[in-house]
Amino acid sequence: MPASPSTARAINDRLALRLLQQQGALTAGQLKQLTGLSRPTVADLVDRLTDAGLIAVVGEAGEQRRGPNAKLYGIVADRAQLAALDVRTEGVSVLVSDLVGTVLAEASVPIGGxxxxxxxxxxxxxxxxxxVKEAGADRLHTVGIGAPGLIDPASGELRDSSGLPEWxxxxxxxxxxxxxxxxxxxxNETNLAALAEQRDGVAADRDTFVLLWLGHGTGAAVVLDGALRRGASGGTGEIGFLPVPGTTGLPSAxxxxxxxxxxxxSTAIVELAKSYGLPVEDAAASGPLAAGVVGSAVALVAGTAGRPERAGPSDLTGPAERFLDTLADRLAIGVASVVAILDPGCVVLGGEVGQAGGEVLAARVEERIRRMSPLATVVRPSGLGGGAVLRGALLTARDAAQNELFAPPDR
Structure with missing residues (x-):
C-alpha cells in the first residue's frame, strides 16, 4: 500500500533533517542529490521545515555566492538546549549543548562516599x-543521564541496587x-558508552559488537544487528556477576x-599491579587509579620497543609485561564467555581502563581469544574512554529531542 501524502512528507522531512544533522549545512540542490527526491519535492520540504522553524538559511555556497540555488540551509541549533549527565559512584559530570550537539558549557563535581x-x-x-546558566540556556528540552546499575525496562527508572549510592x-x-x-x-552507563562507540568511536563499522566496560566496576553492552539489547529485566551485560575461576567464592544476587x-x-587491577611491584601511587596523578596503573604499564612496555637490551635489575618493564599478561588472561575469561554465547565478531575494551590499555592490552586479549575460541573476534581499545558515557547521554538526549521537534505538525 502506498504511503499517504502526510506520511510521505514526514518521511522526506525526517530524511532531510537527518542529512542536515550528519552533513551540516546543505543547499537545496545538495539535498536533492542526497535524497534522490525531485526538485519540487525538495523545494516544498525546505519551505515546510523553514516555516516550522526547524531550518534556516545559514550562508551561501558556490563561486557566485548568490541566488536561491546558493542558499545553505542548516538546522536551527538554538531551537532547544540539551543536558547530558554521567553519574558515577564518586561524582557527576554535566554538559549542556544545543540541538545539533555543540557543547555550550560543561563541568564536573566530585562527591565523596x-x-x-x-x-x-x-x-x-x-x-x-x-x-545550564553558564550555557545561557533558557530551559532544557531533554536531559540524558547515564548511571551504573539496572534500568527498569517497563518504567525506564533506575532500579535500587546494592553497592551503589542511594543518591x-x-x-x-x-x-x-x-x-x-x-x-x-x-x-545504563555501559549501554550509553556502546552507543557512543557505535556512532562516533571504534565500532562505527559494526552492526554487532560487545563493549566490555572497565572502570570502577565492570559491565558489558550488547549491540546485535544495530540494536542495543537490554534483556527481560534490563540486565543484559551484567558481566560483573559472571561466576569465573580464580576468585575466592561465588557472586550473590x-x-x-x-x-x-x-x-x-578497579580494585582488583590495582591489587594485581601491586603484586608485581609496580608503583601504584605514581599512577594516581589524574583520572581513575586503575587506568593510571594500566597506562603506566603500557608506557613501560612500549618504551622497550627498539631497545637492544633492557636496563638493570631495577627496570620495571618485565613486571609491567607480566602484569599486562595476567590482566589479559583475566579479561579473556570474561570476553571468551561473551564470545561463546553471542559470537559478536568484535569486542571493545571500554571505559578509562580499556582506553589506557590501548592496542597493547587489546592485542593481548585478542591473542588469547584466538586460542580459546574458534569464533573469529577482533578486540579493540575504546576510542572514547570514560567520556563515552557523557557522549552517549548527549546523543540519546539529542535523538529524543529531534524525534519530537522534527515531527511534522499534521502527523
Missing amino acids: DTGTGPAVEQAVALVERV HRSLVAALQERLPEARVNVE VDCDGGFHSLAG
Whole structure:
C-alpha cells in the first residue's frame, strides 16, 4: 500500500533533517542529490521545515555566492538546549549543548562516599543548574543521564541496587522536580558508552559488537544487528556477576564479589599491579587509579620497543609485561564467555581502563581469544574512554529531542 501524502512528507522531512544533522549545512540542490527526491519535492520540504522553524538559511555556497540555488540551509541549533549527565559512584559530570550537539558549557563535581544522600543530590542538581546558566540556556528540552546499575525496562527508572549510592536514584527524581519542563531519560552507563562507540568511536563499522566496560566496576553492552539489547529485566551485560575461576567464592544476587568483577574491577587491577611491584601511587596523578596503573604499564612496555637490551635489575618493564599478561588472561575469561554465547565478531575494551590499555592490552586479549575460541573476534581499545558515557547521554538526549521537534505538525 502506498504511503499517504502526510506520511510521505514526514518521511522526506525526517530524511532531510537527518542529512542536515550528519552533513551540516546543505543547499537545496545538495539535498536533492542526497535524497534522490525531485526538485519540487525538495523545494516544498525546505519551505515546510523553514516555516516550522526547524531550518534556516545559514550562508551561501558556490563561486557566485548568490541566488536561491546558493542558499545553505542548516538546522536551527538554538531551537532547544540539551543536558547530558554521567553519574558515577564518586561524582557527576554535566554538559549542556544545543540541538545539533555543540557543547555550550560543561563541568564536573566530585562527591565523596561519606556524603549524605541529601547533600549529594543538592551538589549534583546545583552543578546542573550552574552549567545550564553558564550555557545561557533558557530551559532544557531533554536531559540524558547515564548511571551504573539496572534500568527498569517497563518504567525506564533506575532500579535500587546494592553497592551503589542511594543518591543516584534520588537525583533522577530531584532533577524531574527542579526541571519540570524537561524530559529526563535514564540509561545504563555501559549501554550509553556502546552507543557512543557505535556512532562516533571504534565500532562505527559494526552492526554487532560487545563493549566490555572497565572502570570502577565492570559491565558489558550488547549491540546485535544495530540494536542495543537490554534483556527481560534490563540486565543484559551484567558481566560483573559472571561466576569465573580464580576468585575466592561465588557472586550473590546482591553482591558481585566473587564474580568477574573480582578479577577485572578497579580494585582488583590495582591489587594485581601491586603484586608485581609496580608503583601504584605514581599512577594516581589524574583520572581513575586503575587506568593510571594500566597506562603506566603500557608506557613501560612500549618504551622497550627498539631497545637492544633492557636496563638493570631495577627496570620495571618485565613486571609491567607480566602484569599486562595476567590482566589479559583475566579479561579473556570474561570476553571468551561473551564470545561463546553471542559470537559478536568484535569486542571493545571500554571505559578509562580499556582506553589506557590501548592496542597493547587489546592485542593481548585478542591473542588469547584466538586460542580459546574458534569464533573469529577482533578486540579493540575504546576510542572514547570514560567520556563515552557523557557522549552517549548527549546523543540519546539529542535523538529524543529531534524525534519530537522534527515531527511534522499534521502527523
